[in-house]
Amino acid sequence: MRRAGGYAIAALRILLVDDHRVIADSLARLLQDDPAIQVVGIAATGPEAISLARLLRPSLVVMDIGLPGMDGVEATWTIRRQCPDVPVLMLTMFEQDAFAIDALRAGAAGYLLKTATPAELFHAIHAVCEGDGLVYPRTATAALQRAVPPRSRVQDPGALSRRELEVLQLVAGGADIAAIGRQLMLSPHTIRNHLKGVYRKLGVRGRVEAAAYAVRRGLIKP
Structure with a gap:
């Protein structure tokens, strides 16, 4: 004090x-x-x-x-x-x-x-x-x-779906698209679509940026 x-x-x-x-x-x-x-x-x-x-x-x-x-x-x-x-x-x-x-x-x-x-x-x-x-x-x-996009471009992070959060968590852990697909039993095409949704909602342009943003905001575990 x-x-x-x-x-x-x-x-x-x-x-x-x-x-x-x-x-x-x-x-x-x-x-x-x-x-x-x-x-x-x-x-x-x-x-x-x-x-x-x-x-x-x-x-x-x-x-x-x-x-x-x-x-x-x-x-x-x-x-x-x-x-x-x-x-x-x-x-x-x-x-x-x-x-x-x-x-x-x-x-x-x-x-x-x-x-x-x-x-x-x-x-x-x-x-x-x-x-x-x-x-x-x-x-x-x-x-x-x-x-790092300005806040005005970022949608409510709560808009991320459960599946999008799962994908984002695996990205933060270093998994590539193929590994994420195998773990979630989804096709690489579906994983890419989920990632596109994440990028749009968070206002970011790639996996590294999305993971860093999500960790900073407490959306996923580091």
Whole structure:
């Protein structure tokens, strides 16, 4: 708990992940200026981030991409599978769309550049923790905006049928169309039709994107 104006408030518990300790410590000091934020841990590698996420169950992981060995995207994918209640905000120097798209498809709830102002960083942290997510840098291009469709294009996820959810769950588990068909005793053509229905209802364009979206929204188990 932190105190602001004499009142006790529940702090957002943040896990920072950056292999440059000076940067991580500076970021921790900056975040402590917000009485609603508490930095509960700092990790320097992907495996360390995964371990601390499981142990601490923070409100949010603020993740760099350029980590030694296991990069931040792979670490994010693992954290989202093992700790689906823990969102991840990418904070990185990489401006290229490809990095942002990979991070979002891995399950990151937001993507922000290290050139962001403190106010933008605080806004992104609170937005992601409140479930808004999808915080893009100002320079986001049309390609990045298409990586995760805006909410206005997404139908009610509850509109997914039981069979569509079954197919989506198997996709998230890594099964291909043939394997899904064998398990559900359906033809590949029928599986493709179910997937088309999923894509249309979720407003996504492929299996990886559909699975990542469904895990983030809690529609299926990671």
